[in-house]
Amino acid sequence: MKKNILIIGAGGVAQVAAVKAAMHNDVLGDINIASRTLEKCDSIIVNVLARQALKRPGLIAAHQLDAFDIEATKDLIRRTKSQIVLNAGSAFLNMSVLRACIETGAAYIDTAIHEDPSKVCETPPWYGNYEWKHRDECERKGITAVLGAGFDPGVVNAYAALAAEHYFDRIDSIDIIDVNAGSHGRYFATNFDPEINFREFTGTVWSWQNSQWTANAMFEVSRSDDLPVVGTHKTYLTGHDEVHSLSANLGVPDIRFWMGFGEHYINVFTVLKNLGLLSEQPVLTAEGQEIVPLKVVKAVLPDPASLAPDYQGKTFIGNLMKGTRQGVETEMLVYNICDHAETFAETGSQAISYTAGVPAVAAAMLIARGEWDCHRMANIEELPPVPFLSLLEGMGLPTRLRDAAGDRSFADEKLPAQKQARLGVS
Amino acid sequence: MKKNILIIGAGGVAQVAAVKAAMHNDVLGDINIASRTLEKCDSIIVNVLARQALKRPGLIAAHQLDAFDIEATKDLIRRTKSQIVLNAGSAFLNMSVLRACIETGAAYIDTAIHEDPSKVCETPPWYGNYEWKHRDECERKGITAVLGAGFDPGVVNAYAALAAEHYFDRIDSIDIIDVNAGSHGRYFATNFDPEINFREFTGTVWSWQNSQWTANAMFEVSRSDDLPVVGTHKTYLTGHDEVHSLSANLGVPDIRFWMGFGEHYINVFTVLKNLGLLSEQPVLTAEGQEIVPLKVVKAVLPDPASLAPDYQGKTFIGNLMKGTRQGVETEMLVYNICDHAETFAETGSQAISYTAGVPAVAAAMLIARGEWDCHRMANIEELPPVPFLSLLEGMGLPTRLRDAAGDRSFADEKLPAQKQARLGVS
Incomplete structure (x- = not known):
């Protein structure tokens, strides 16, 4: 059982994730949003508040963060007491955010495979080039890392x-x-x-x-x-x-x-x-x-x-x-x-951001509730599908x-x- | 009667102009080529020499020049004793090269209307925005400035x-x-x-x-x-x-x-x-x-x-x-x-560069021979067409x-x- 979610990124997917997390803050606890541009985080919070999306009174806060900076990310995870981190920002960030999670014990969620800005389309399977290299370490340290938790993948x-x-x-x-x-x-x-x-x-x-x-x-x-x-x-x-x-x-x-x-x-x-x-x-x-x-x-x-x-x-x-x-x-x-x-x-x-952001929040909720808090690195097909799909029935998907x-x-x-x-x- | 040509620019048009000027260096005298990149001028000279294009033994030389720098251009005109300057480079350079010609007494030739890099498609007539503002001064000082001497314009x-x-x-x-x-x-x-x-x-x-x-x-x-x-x-x-x-x-x-x-x-x-x-x-x-x-x-x-x-x-x-x-x-x-x-x-x-470069050299020859040395600013239609077209008959156009x-x-x-x-x- 984990709580308090840190959402990294402030684009369309992060906006959806913030609204949906707010609608389920009884399960998720505090909501922190961090990106390179503080104003974009602020806009997301204004959007959440304007919609009166928070299910119950609770914290929602914005932070400026360069998530390539692992130490800064670890520091923010600790300061906000976030036990679940969702990278809803760029896929370029996956590896640094995952590293910050491994070193702080927080659960990690993303919605796409890590990419290196200088490389396009590496050798398959793509997960083998980055994420899966950390599978053993997650298992050893009991870190929950749920990969590709959007719609597709997800x-x-x-x-x-x-x-x-x-x-x-x-x-x-x-x-x-x-x-x-x-x-x-x-x-x-x-x-x-x-x-x-x-x-x-x-x-x-x-x-x-x-x-x-x-x-x-x-x-x-x-x-x-x-x-x-x-x-x-x-x-x-x-x-x-x-x-x-x-x-x-x-x-x-x-x-x-x-x-x-x-x-x-x-x-x-x-x-x-x-x-x-x-x-x-x-x-x-x-x-x-x-x-x-x-x-x-x-x-x-x-x-x-x-x-x-x-x-x-x-x-x-x-x-x-x-x-x-x-x-x-x-x-x-x-x-x-x-x-x-x-x-x-x-x-x-719009629906492209929605279909990516909502499942990621559902995954966060399943981690918060313990059902997906698997203490290892897992792709979605390795986790029980029925609780996930059942949860999405009531979340708009x-x-x-x-x-x-x-x-x-x-x-x-x-x-x-x-x-x-x-x-x-x- | 003027002689010695300074060709500014080192692209396709300048390359054609250099070859054709060499083929008529009995009329044009010394040939100097100047551009931002000295190596490109050198390549043009290598091309001229490899073709044995020089009609008679004569000077052909390369110079590094930022033609936006009016003082540097004036200095080069004087050092090379060029009495005819052909801007075969960017149309962004027209006004600075024209200024250098006015101040040194050299004849000026270009192949396109001056353009300001930050503006596209100004109020017509376009010549009124730049070139024609200097018409009176050219007339007063007896400067020959032949505008638009490529194929079209030209x-x-x-x-x-x-x-x-x-x-x-x-x-x-x-x-x-x-x-x-x-x-x-x-x-x-x-x-x-x-x-x-x-x-x-x-x-x-x-x-x-x-x-x-x-x-x-x-x-x-x-x-x-x-x-x-x-x-x-x-x-x-x-x-x-x-x-x-x-x-x-x-x-x-x-x-x-x-x-x-x-x-x-x-x-x-x-x-x-x-x-x-x-x-x-x-x-x-x-x-x-x-x-x-x-x-x-x-x-x-x-x-x-x-x-x-x-x-x-x-x-x-x-x-x-x-x-x-x-x-x-x-x-x-x-x-x-x-x-x-x-x-x-x-x-x-290729022919696009050729059709622009050959007429400019023909114009230079008519200035050198005096027929177009009109001591004012002129567009091509203001100058006698028959000597120009007759000359082009024997120059490949x-x-x-x-x-x-x-x-x-x-x-x-x-x-x-x-x-x-x-x-x-x-």
Whole structure:
């Protein structure tokens, strides 16, 4: 049982996390928010207070922090008595924040794999390059470190674990499909930090096929699916975090991630990439100034947070899984639909930030309640999925299932673990 | 009669100018080349010497110069005893080089309108913002300053003057059409300094219609013409230097400039422009670095000079002019065709640099010979066109005419001025 959460970062995901943490501060205790820019933390707190989001009177405070500075982060963890630290900021920060947690005993949560600013798309499995190198140390010291606790990675890992535990004898393939069917009304924008966003698509596309890593180029392989609510969408085989842990943990031979892109997005991306403007390697201007092109692209694009007020439409994220159940070939889609305007009304952020931030707070609550306080480093599929998905039912991210028995709410299922989870929530 | 030429700049145009000046050093005398980067001047000299381009033994020398530094430029003009200065470098330098010429008595030549790095597309006529403010002073001090002596502006102004003097009673419209029907084989590149190149297309498109300035947006108005040699091409109404002097000097009610663009160029340009990456105004990165986006785009694009070896195909530049001759409605096309591979073989540069650099050297020769040593500031259409076009016949840029009498070489015309010009050349 741990309490008091330190949220690192002050972008859209951190804003969602702060609102949701406030709505559950009876479980989480004090809420501290830290980022490089104090004013952005202050705005998040103003947003939380304006929404009267705090469930009960409690502390919510802002701190200036350079989270690359491990000693400063340790100091802040200790001063705020935070026992749970959520990195809702840049994936570049993961390793320094994890180090601060290991050295202070705090539980660690993030929502994406660590990245080195100077490298794009390292050797798979990506977790092996950074996070998993600290697995033994976490185990030895009893540190709880929950990796990739957003939606994808995060909830989709739990969907896979749920399917493996309760709906399949054997899973042959998992196709994770992520479609943003919403529209922000701008010429072009990324839905989260452009620097991280584009990095997903500039390197090799790694997928897990026939139980081995397979390399493709971005936009090389596509599929089209008629999806619930959002309709037919074309998606492209994309490298993504969750493939790198699910492939190691589930024994499923085919695990692929598919992301939806419109033609306009692909055109802009292709132009920028072919010109070299998405490069993370510095170039020299004629005047002798050294600059990373990607950072300039980031500077000219709209701030993702600024898109939220005008965002319309819905997101679809789900797992299409094939295998056998009681010896019979079966197929199941486990998914969530999230509405941009609804999440904006509730938290001030659009659905992309919402789907990443809410699960991270659910993970924090499960650590606070002890159910996920596992005293080791774990990816989401290694933790009990039912308490997580049950908690998300009431937090704005309901799960739906579709198989031969029809399309239905996960909340109406009668799994033994659900009864237990409901007791846990009450 | 003036001699000894100082060429400022060391890009593709300067390289062409150096080769051509060497081929006519009997007229021009010493050749001095100066730019910010001494090594680039050295390469130009190596190129000239390797081609054995010098007509007769003579001086060709390189100098390091920051041509924004007026005192340094004056000093170099005096030390090298240069009586003719050609700015074949950036249009940002015009005003400082002109000042150095005025104060040393040297003749001044440029190939494009002065630009302020911080401003795009100023109020028309553009010459009125900078060059023409010094007209009276040049007249008073007897300074020869020949503005816009490339192809367009430059030769096309002479085409207009030729038509007005010899082929029309009244010109109603001049449509200048510039098509690069060549291919460099790269994903995307500009044919000269991207910083200057893009600036042509990011502002308001000013044209002279019904004897007044008319504003359009880039790629808003297009036309399609079946052109000699290069075939049918779509061109777009574009703002361009020569419209700003021809409109003041010729009394023609409609003067428009049309540039050919492929769909791919327009797509890349549109993406970059809409994202704000062609802006000359600095932006601030998340890390606090201040940078002009356009300078980064320039840094990632291929060096225009590097395109020359692979460049294939031809350029078409010409004036389609309508009006009356001896009271009869008439239409005439005056044009040049230039071949990228041929200009590369001759000078080491492609046709875009060649068509800009050769006329500037022809202008220098006419100043050296006295015919254009006008002791005032003049745009090309204010100077006798026949000696200029006659000289260009033998310098690689022949003129062709097409009207009701057919398509023919300008060299075969029997204008009185041509006889005189031939005597001048001999």
